[in-house]
Amino acid sequence: MGKRREYRNFDFSTISIKMKPLLKRTKNQSGFTMVELLIASTIGLIVLGVSIYIFTDQEDTLNSENIKTNLRAKGRHAIKVLTKELRMSGFGLPPGLGISAPDPLADGSTISFRTNIGDVRTTTPPSAGSGGTSGSNSISTVDGSGFSNNDNIIIYNPSYDQYEFNSVSGTPSASSIPLSSGLANSYTYGVNANLVTIHKYNDVTIALSGTSINKTVDGTTTALITDVSSTDGLAFEFYGETETSQLNTVGVTVNMVSPVDSRLTMQFKTDINLRN
Numbered sequence: 001m002g003k004r005r006e007y008r009n010f011d012f013s014t015i016s017i018k019m020k021p022l023l024k025r026t027k028n029q030s031g032f033t034m035v036e037l038l039i040a041s042t043i044g045l046i047v048l049g050v051s052i053y054i055f056t057d058q059e060d061t062l063n064s065e066n067i068k069t070n071l072r073a074k075g076r077h078a079i080k081v082l083t084k085e086l087r088m089s090g091f092g093l094p095p096g097l098g099i100s101a102p103d104p105l106a107d108g109s110t111i112s113f114r115t116n117i118g119d120v121r122t123t124t125p126p127s128a129g130s131g132g133t134s135g136s137n138s139i140s141t142v143d144g145s146g147f148s149n150n151d152n153i154i155i156y157n158p159s160y161d162q163y164e165f166n167s168v169s170g171t172p173s174a175s176s177i178p179l180s181s182g183l184a185n186s187y188t189y190g191v192n193a194n195l196v197t198i199h200k201y202n203d204v205t206i207a208l209s210g211t212s213i214n215k216t217v218d219g220t221t222t223a224l225i226t227d228v229s230s231t232d233g234l235a236f237e238f239y240g241e242t243e244t245s246q247l248n249t250v251g252v253t254v255n256m257v258s259p260v261d262s263r264l265t266m267q268f269k270t271d272i273n274l275r276n
Contacts, residue, residue: 067258068266071227075256075268078213078225082252083272085206085215085224090275092116093199094156094163096245098274100203104242109234110207111250114154117217120146120200124187125175131187131196137169137179139187141198144172151200153177157187158194208234211257229255229265249273 032040090098093116099105101112122141124131132139139155147153151168162185169180177198187196205216206224213225213234228234237251250272258264 064261064264067261067264071256071258071264071266074225074227075254075266078228078254078256079252079268079270081224082206082213082254083270085204086111086113086250086252086272087275088115088117088204089113090115092119092121093154093201094158094197097154097163097201099244099247101205101244103244105238105244105247106242107235107237109236110205111236112203112205114201115204116199117202118200120151121197122146123195123197126195132183133186133188134184135182137182138176139179139183139196139198140176141172143174144177144198145174147172147177147198147200152203154199154201155183155185155187156197156199157185158197206234213254225254227257227259229257233257247274 090096090113093114097114099111099113102108102110122143124140125142130140147168149168149170153166153168154163155166156163164184166183167180168177170178172178202218207214207216208228208230211226211228211230211233212223213228214221215224216222232253233255235253237253238247239249239251241247252270252272254268256266256268
């Protein structure tokens with residue numbers, strides 16, 4: 001009974017006095033104002049915009065570097081291909097008969113040459129007989145079976161550094177090649193100290209066509225290199241030489257252009273030493 005009286009007589013005013021400061025502090029803790037929210041949002045947008053710009057710029061730089069890397073690879077490949085092709089000029093043929101056009105030589109974007117792609121050749125027989133006389137429509141050979149109808153040929157007499165162009169007309173035999181036109185020279189042993197040689201040849205042209213560098217072999221065209229400039233994608237330089245038979249070095253310039261961004265270009269240059 002005594003304890004209950006103590007609780008009844010307890011002064012609750014002390015509790016209300018202690019809670020007043022707490023209620024006062026709670027009322028004073030208000031949220032952000034509209035101005036503060038706007039400032040915070042603006043700062044957030046600026047930070048986000050800068051981040052997006054940096055990311056986009058890095059992505060553009062990476063794409064640009066990838067494009068340049070691809071252009072370098074394509075340019076090096078182009079020079080490698082053109083070097084290989086031009087080195088075939090005159091292959092399997094007498095000296096000085098590789099380059100055929102332009103004649104006389106003039107710097108440009110087209111070059112033509114002769115080459116013996118299959119290395120098809122033979123000689124006249126090593127005997128005292130006649131390989132062929134002027135005007136004859138055939139020439140005697142050791143073995144003419146490697147030649148075919150319509151093949152272009154060069155007949156070369158090394159004794160006099162003399163040659164003539166002709167073509168096969170009909171089916172060659174093991175001992176003779178029929179010709180489309182009469183021989184311009186006579187090839188009689190006793191007069192000629194060395195064997196006369198007969199060489200098949202192919203006509204090859206490398207030229208700029210639009211955004212491609214094309215190769216044409218005996219009238220059949222294929223694309224060698226793509227993604228080059230349509231205006232100055234290919235240039236040949238002959239360093240002042242005008243005679244095809246005297247040409248030893250060809251300067252080659254290739255200008256590559258990105259297929260996805262025409263603003264990105266690269267130039268590649270080399271000098272090619274010819275076979276003959």
